[in-house]
Amino acid sequence: MAAPVEDHEIVDSSFTAIINAPIEKIDIPNWCFALSEHEYQGCSPAHIAAGFTTTPDGKRMSINVEIIGGSLMVQHYVETLGRKDHLILESVSDLFTPTGRTTIHVHWELSVKAIDSRRCEFTNHVRSWATKEFMAFFERQGIPFEVLRSQRQPMSIAHKKGETPLFAASIERAALRN
Template sequence: MTMTETAQAPADFAWDDHEIVDSSFTAVINAPIDTIDLPQWAFTLPEHEYQGCSPAHVAAGVTTAPDGKRMSINVEVIGGVPMVQHYVETLGEKHHLILDSVSDIFTPNGRTTIHVLWELSVKAIDDQRCEFTNHVRSRGTAEFIALLDRQGVPFDLFRAQRQPMSIAHNQSETPLFAASIERAALRN
């Protein structure tokens, strides 16, 4: 697995401002690319399948945003901190899915939010295999930065403590997501 930088944030969004993590890992899917549909997988993923992709995964469901866009609601606990992610589909192509969330996090010092961009993509390796990329970026929202400031916690210290947990989580879930996408592709 390798680290890469592939996500495209909206043009008016400055990811460098208070970026917490930017991690990307790849895994092989043993299925032809024409059998893979990432939005179909993400928006029909059974909760038990989501839970099987990481011990940190608690619950998953789907709904719609107020503007009618599809949403994936994921609950996970990373580093002892529960998160509720409200992923809104911003790009939904068969082989490229971008989900954007202002996620609730529940810290010992109160509830706050972080911004998470989750990008999934596949590209053909050959006619029977694909490379899956799981790219996650997160950054502190103004609300989150204010919470750290009230506590006297420097952002750089928080980031240094949070990054290893978030990166390890992404690294461990990537091959399990790939296996789940593979199972869905082979069922089709």
Template sequence: MSDNQIVDSSFSAIINAPIEKIDLPTWCFSLPEKDYQGCSPAHIAAGFTTAPDGRRMSINVETIGGSLMVQHYVETRGDKDHLILDSESDVFTPTGRTSIHVTWELSVKAIDKERCEFTNRVQSFATAEMLAFLDRQGIPFDIFRMQRQPMSIAHNKGETPLFAASIERAALEND
């Protein structure tokens, strides 16, 4: 774990669809808001747009550990079986607004001809803004990280099987 890494969390679930039918970027950038909300009680809203440089962007709004987060996920890898998104996310806490860097990585690998293993990995890192924000409040980063990890890990663990089910539905829609 790097000095400013807060969480590195990864969970997997089975998708009952052939890998040839999976297209993670298409799923991500066309996910209806209602489906996003159905993947976690903490999910509030989702949409998609483009970054200033033209790359695709997924906008997600959720609460984790009592803090509202607005994530601006820009596609940095967009293979059908491997999607990586990076976000400089806004975090609204009871003591003010700051930012956090989040890398969201989704991947699938074939288990057999009819099933895949989906992996949902989330890494978060304190930005310089966040470190200054914590310092102004007298909160040691190690304490913040220790308190944040269980909430972020629980969130990822809960949403992973529901994301897998949503990806499965999308993959099988064209049958």
């Protein structure tokens, strides 16, 4: 997996929502890797498609397709931590812009903590960084990184803010079915 350019963070956003289910019934990795395309699409108008597979070494992978800020993204999220209450996924995502294709490194972390015996707080935390390919792609076009970051941040943050309560509701439905 291509390493992010650490000093070129694009977005760090985190939002929370309440899940009305006991923590014992929640299994975020099970939800993520069994999420139907229809359920994924219901979590944001920007969500196009979802599926899951495995990497060549057997790690679980969630494939998500969405449009953020007019750019199509194909995310290849590989599970790096998979506990019932905490899932961390890493992706070098394909980013299709009006001027061509590049990549972006995305770290997606989903977690829950009990509020009481019947409710949990869900956190949807996303960080993204430019890859070396991303930096070179936009440098060839004469677009400074700070301009890209200032344009991408509000769109990405708005997307996460909108999908967080809908992800929480989807996780709640899955928990209450179990």
